[in-house]
Amino acid sequence: MKILLTGVSGLLGINLAQDTMNAHEVIGVARGKLPRAPFQVINADLSDLSKIAPILDTVEPAWVINCAALANLEDCEADPDSARRLNVDLPAQLARACWDRGLHFVHISTDAVFDGEKDSPYTEDDAPNPLGVYAQTKLEGENNFSGAPE
Numbered sequence: 427m428k429i430l431l432t433g434v435s436g437l438l439g440i441n442l443a444q445d446t447m448n449a450h451e452v453i454g455v456a457r458g459k460l461p462r463a464p465f466q467v468i469n470a471d472l473s474d475l476s477k478i479a480p481i482l483d484t485v486e487p488a489w490v491i492n493c494a495a496l497a498n499l500e501d502c503e504a505d506p507d508s509a510r511r512l513n514v515d516l517p518a519q520l521a522r523a524c525w526d527r528g529l530h531f532v533h534i535s536t537d538a539v540f541d542g543e544k545d546s547p548y549t550e551d552d553a554p555n556p557l558g559v560y561a562q563t564k565l566e567g568e569n570n571f572s573g574a575p576e
């Protein structure tokens with residue numbers, strides 16, 4: 427199975443790529459940080475959302491797993507516009523592009539959507555209360571595509 431993995435140079439992305447590359451064809455998207463990766467890497471800055479469609483149409487993956495994000499809390503606070511672009515606009519655009527092409531799409535949430543005040547483990551049914559730009563943009567990114575586009 428062909429899997430397109432965005433954010434493949436990140437903590438989650440590189441581990442996921444290494445775990446799946448023997449069973450599946452992994453094609454990563456990175457920003458030039460993986461010149462000697464043992465799988466194909468497409469270099470692209472995904473804050474340019476117009477890059478998404480040509481990548482999908484060239485690679486024709488069965489699955490897209492989005493590990494790209496602005497995940498550094500301080501960077502998100504310092505540059506909320508970039509946080510919104512990567513954590514809200516990018517997943518929405520990826521979701522729509524995958525929907526249009528009939529591709530499976532996986533996006534990664536974060537425990538940071540909760541405020542940490544609960545005394546027991548959180549479940550997906552707990553109400554989120556995101557604190558800070560990272561958590562707020564991550565939650566907004568999820569809510570942005572929680573439903574099929576018209």
Ligand SMILES: NC(=O)c1ccc[n+]([C@@H]2O[C@H](COP(=O)([O-])OP(=O)(O)OC[C@H]3O[C@@H](n4cnc5c(N)ncnc54)[C@H](OP(=O)(O)O)[C@@H]3O)[C@@H](O)[C@H]2O)c1
Pocket residue numbers: 432433434435436437438439455456457458459470471472473474492493494495496497498512534535536537538564
């Ligand atoms: N790590 C955790 O503990 C944790 C916990 C909960 C949820 N998550 C979620 O898991 C996902 C992955 O997180 P992570 O920890 O792996 O983050 P990370 O290590 O910071 O990786 C983020 C990835 O996104 C890429 N990226 C950022 N801006 C980009 C752009 N403009 N164009 C293309 N790629 C770009 C980065 O590329 P560069 O290397 O070029 O910057 C990197 O590959 C995120 O959705 C995060 O919210 C992570």
